[in-house]
Amino acid sequence: MKKLAILLLILLMAPWAYADQALVQKAKEEGKAAFYANITAIQPIMEQFTKDKGVTGEYTRISTSKFLATVLTEHQAGKLMADVLQSPLPIMKLLKDNGVLAPYTSPAAASYPAWTRKDDAIQIFGIEYVALIYNKELVKAQDVPKQYEDLTDPKWKGKIVMANPSAHATTISWLIGLKENVFPSEKAWMKFVKGLAANKPMLVKSFGPTPAPVESGEKLIAISMPKYIITKAPAPLDWARVKQPLLGTPRGIAVTASASHPNAAKLFVDYWLSKDAMQMLADKVGEYVLHPGVYPPIDGIDKAKVLPIRVLSDGEIRSWGGKFKKIFDVP
Amino acid sequence: MLNTRTALTPSLIAIVGFLTVCPVVMLVFGSFSEGIGAFGTFTLEKYIESYTDPEFANIIVNTVIFTIGSAFVATLLALFLAYLNTRTNIPFKFLFRIISIIPMMIPHILFSVSWVLLLNPSNGLINLFLRQILSLENSPFNIYTLGGMILVEGLLDLPIAYLILAPAMAAFDVSLEESSKVSGASNLRTLTRVTLPVLRPAILASFILVIVRSLASFAVPSIIGMPGRIYVLATHIYRIIATGFAADFGMAAAVGMSALAASITLIYLYRYLTSESEKYVTISSRGYRPALIELKNAKYPLFGIVALLSFVLIVLPVLVLFYTSLVPYSMVPSAKAFSMMSGKHWLQVLKDPISLLSLKNSVFLGIVGASLGVILSIFVSYVIVKVRTPAAGVLESLSFLSFSFPGIVIGVGFMWFFVRTPLYATIWSLLIGYIATYLPYGIRPLTSAFIQIHSHLEESSRVCGGGTLYTLRRIIIPLLIPGVVSGWILMATMFVRELTLSVVLSRPGTEVLAVQILRFAEDGLWGKLSALGIMMIFISSTLVVIASLIGTKLTKVEEESR
Numbered sequence: 001m002k003k004l005a006i007l008l009l010i011l012l013m014a015p016w017a018y019a020d021q022a023l024v025q026k027a028k029e030e031g032k033a034a035f036y037a038n039i040t041a042i043q044p045i046m047e048q049f050t051k052d053k054g055v056t057g058e059y060t061r062i063s064t065s066k067f068l069a070t071v072l073t074e075h076q077a078g079k080l081m082a083d084v085l086q087s088p089l090p091i092m093k094l095l096k097d098n099g100v101l102a103p104y105t106s107p108a109a110a111s112y113p114a115w116t117r118k119d120d121a122i123q124i125f126g127i128e129y130v131a132l133i134y135n136k137e138l139v140k141a142q143d144v145p146k147q148y149e150d151l152t153d154p155k156w157k158g159k160i161v162m163a164n165p166s167a168h169a170t171t172i173s174w175l176i177g178l179k180e181n182v183f184p185s186e187k188a189w190m191k192f193v194k195g196l197a198a199n200k201p202m203l204v205k206s207f208g209p210t211p212a213p214v215e216s217g218e219k220l221i222a223i224s225m226p227k228y229i230i231t232k233a234p235a236p237l238d239w240a241r242v243k244q245p246l247l248g249t250p251r252g253i254a255v256t257a258s259a260s261h262p263n264a265a266k267l268f269v270d271y272w273l274s275k276d277a278m279q280m281l282a283d284k285v286g287e288y289v290l291h292p293g294v295y296p297p298i299d300g301i302d303k304a305k306v307l308p309i310r311v312l313s314d315g316e317i318r319s320w321g322g323k324f325k326k327i328f329d330v331p
Numbered sequence: 332m333l334n335t336r337t338a339l340t341p342s343l344i345a346i347v348g349f350l351t352v353c354p355v356v357m358l359v360f361g362s363f364s365e366g367i368g369a370f371g372t373f374t375l376e377k378y379i380e381s382y383t384d385p386e387f388a389n390i391i392v393n394t395v396i397f398t399i400g401s402a403f404v405a406t407l408l409a410l411f412l413a414y415l416n417t418r419t420n421i422p423f424k425f426l427f428r429i430i431s432i433i434p435m436m437i438p439h440i441l442f443s444v445s446w447v448l449l450l451n452p453s454n455g456l457i458n459l460f461l462r463q464i465l466s467l468e469n470s471p472f473n474i475y476t477l478g479g480m481i482l483v484e485g486l487l488d489l490p491i492a493y494l495i496l497a498p499a500m501a502a503f504d505v506s507l508e509e510s511s512k513v514s515g516a517s518n519l520r521t522l523t524r525v526t527l528p529v530l531r532p533a534i535l536a537s538f539i540l541v542i543v544r545s546l547a548s549f550a551v552p553s554i555i556g557m558p559g560r561i562y563v564l565a566t567h568i569y570r571i572i573a574t575g576f577a578a579d580f581g582m583a584a585a586v587g588m589s590a591l592a593a594s595i596t597l598i599y600l601y602r603y604l605t606s607e608s609e610k611y612v613t614i615s616s617r618g619y620r621p622a623l624i625e626l627k628n629a630k631y632p633l634f635g636i637v638a639l640l641s642f643v644l645i646v647l648p649v650l651v652l653f654y655t656s657l658v659p660y661s662m663v664p665s666a667k668a669f670s671m672m673s674g675k676h677w678l679q680v681l682k683d684p685i686s687l688l689s690l691k692n693s694v695f696l697g698i699v700g701a702s703l704g705v706i707l708s709i710f711v712s713y714v715i716v717k718v719r720t721p722a723a724g725v726l727e728s729l730s731f732l733s734f735s736f737p738g739i740v741i742g743v744g745f746m747w748f749f750v751r752t753p754l755y756a757t758i759w760s761l762l763i764g765y766i767a768t769y770l771p772y773g774i775r776p777l778t779s780a781f782i783q784i785h786s787h788l789e790e791s792s793r794v795c796g797g798g799t800l801y802t803l804r805r806i807i808i809p810l811l812i813p814g815v816v817s818g819w820i821l822m823a824t825m826f827v828r829e830l831t832l833s834v835v836l837s838r839p840g841t842e843v844l845a846v847q848i849l850r851f852a853e854d855g856l857w858g859k860l861s862a863l864g865i866m867m868i869f870i871s872s873t874l875v876v877i878a879s880l881i882g883t884k885l886t887k888v889e890e891e892s893r
Contacts, residue, residue: 060838060839063849064576066835069743072368073746076368077751081756164557167570169573169574172574202558204557204558205553205569205573208853211855212661215660216662217454231855232660232855233659
């Protein structure tokens with residue numbers, strides 16, 4: 001019986017394995033896969049891909065604010081050099097609307113949660129999670145926030161740093177995510193937002209500059225990303241284990257419609273979604289990935305509930321940005 | 332002669348126009364198009380929306396204070412330093428060259444962050460120190476103010492001001508001052524009544540260049556202004572781009588047009604104010620040798636001020652850089668910090684193939700770009716100063732076109748343009764983009780040097796049968812060498828740390844230093860950033876030393892042959 005089961009399994013796997021071999025062969029003939037993204041330190045993944053598959057992985061990093069403009073400019077001029085694109089989900093959707101992406105369902109995505117596989121072109125593989133990051137040397141254990149509302153306590157006045165909620169799209173989406181997923185009522189949420197504003201947080205350009213003031217002790221707590229606990233080790237950073245879920249913008253990956261290396265593109269997406277690559281992303285960069293059983297090596301993260309934020313339209317983001325501008329008193 | 336001159340102006344207008352107009356034209360199209368690309372259905376919506384924004388007036392006020400303030404700080408400091416260096420017997424003159432160049436080489440993000448570490452109101456080192464010794468309750472200084480922004484931007488732009496003023500100061504005809512003194516005027520009176528008025532074109536040039544530069548500057552407004560909730564044009568534009576995922580660069584360009592208009596107005600104003608250029612000519616065919624003023628008792632107090640400036644401008648930021656490159660994360664200096672120091676970041680950078688490739692590319696762009704840029708600048712400055720027809724005015728404005736656009740926007744303009752050419756994604760697109768954008772860095776020092784050269788010199792050469800090229804080579808260029816060296820240094824150090832264009836145009840294989848540094852900054856990896864930053868300063872210093880040595884050698888040869 002057992003032998004039969006194994007035989008059956010092999011028979012079932014064979015076409016997939018064969019298909020995989022054929023893909024590798026074609027991808028090798030194409031030589032390389034060009035990858036555009038804005039993600040920290042993924043060189044090890046590119047190198048491993050090149051080594052394992054014999055196809056060169058070439059990484060171009062384009063910052064999020066220029067991502068759409070760059071890709072669309074190249075696409076419209078017929079010069080898109082990318083075979084694979086990766087960015088926050090709202091940008092991926094806009095790219096799809098502009099006909100930049102090609103449909104592809106990667107066999108490697110089979111084990112991912114169903115909600116990540118809904119789109120025929122974009123595969124969601126991670127969440128850019130946001131949390132309260134504090135200086136563990138300067139904040140006493142009993143003072144660490146236990147819920148988001150604790151940030152409104154006047155003891156944090158002048159001690160918080162966050163990205164500008166009137167302009168930073170991800171932070172705006174995060175605040176809206178709290179309203180829709182975490183707070184019991186809009187009134188309770190508005191009380192939180194106003195209380196946070198009353199504590200006069202230092203507002204910076206994006207998430208990038210949020211951890212440094214906390215490390216150096218200029219500020220004590222940041223609305224920031226837990227991945228910095230990994231990338232900035234041994235800085236004295238830790239995340240507040242709030243009782244509510246953590247939220248973040250989903251990240252997606254897709255192959256381009258005009259890929260000059262279409263097979264290498266598919267092979268790259270398959271590799272990217274594999275447990276090995278996702279483990280590297282979690283270990284080295286601290287990313288929250290959606291491959292089952294893979295977590296970044298941050299204490300307690302495997303127990304946290306991390307939810308994706310709905311994709312907000314740019315109109316919605318601007319309108320909320322305008323409201324936060326008034327509440328946070330940004331000129 | 333006249334024919335060569337007539338042909339020179341149009342061909343230069345064609346070259347400079349091609350370099351600078353193309354990206355700007357793309358931005359103009361973008362600003363009038365619906366959607367987020369360069370081309371779309373015509374609309375005025377972007378202009379209406381951006382200029383009817385109720386915050387806009389406030390932003391303009393901040394921008395005016397910020398840019399004019401920075402121009403004052405930079406120009407006054409530069410005048411002071413250039414005067415002491417070229418005209419007095421102050422000791423340790425080599426320091427001046429260093430002070431004037433170092434801020435040019437430090438990545439601006441890093442310089443700003445160093446100042447935040449020193450002067451932030453929570454735990455800035457200078458504030459902590461003053462609170463301790465004066466037993467104050469609150470911090471005396473807050474960097475997150477307009478004043479803080481002006482201070483840091485002024486210091487960062489000091490090299491631009493110095494490198495324009497110093498050559499003019501060096502080429503000054505002393506007989507004017509001597510006449511003043513013979514007529515019984517004191518040193519101070521001579522300075523205010525003779526020296527400064529004669530230097531007016533150079534002072535105005537420096538003032539205007541710093542205003543235009545600080546208008547486009549992003550590092551200081553984002554690192555110091557944003558946390559203090561002070562918005563200027565550049566950060567306002569960033570806000571337009573960052574709010575939402577479909578960044579609308581057309582709208583950003585619409586706002587940027589006001590910066591462009593301001594710059595062009597300033598250039599015409601400058602031309603008007605210096606239109607009687609004959610007044611400022613100081614090197615004529617008579618003997619010329621700047622004399623040194625004996626400082627007597629003021630010598631050491633003045634030197635004290637210079638020493639303090641060098642400490643603030645060079646020692647502090649470079650120390651902060653070194654320190655940051657050695658500690659594992661952003662920490663206030665302490666026994667613990669010193670015990671945790673290591674060369675880890677340095678090793679990681681040296682082992683990183685992309686960092687090494689970016690070093691190589693930046694050195695190439697610095698040397699080749701600055702050399703080509705200076706050659707073009709010599710011709711352009713010659714026409715601007717010596718031809719002075721309306722066409723020359725057009726040429727001068729053209730040279731400022733890309734330069735006066737806020738960086739985030741002009742980069743996209745170049746991308747929209749280059750993507751239509753085979754140069755896209757090659758190192759040549761960077762080279763052309765750099766020269767086009769930073770042409771004023773070559774042109775400004777050279778025009779202030781050209782203004783000082785009397786046309787009698789050229790006429791004498793011509794009377795003796797010398798053609799345009801011969802006159803240029805034997806008469807003009809030797810007198811221009813200080814200006815050439817200044818221009819080359821400004822361009823080379825700028826190209827080595829160029830960020831705004833590179834971040835849009837660089838691709839795998841054409842990575843450059845500043846982009847690599849920005850990536851480290853985006854990830855908050857200040858240690859690696861500082862290590863690479865120091866390597867960048869080292870490269871720039873080497874280039875500066877070589878340029879200065881060649882400059883000195885050429886000037887000496889000329890003197891010997893005279």
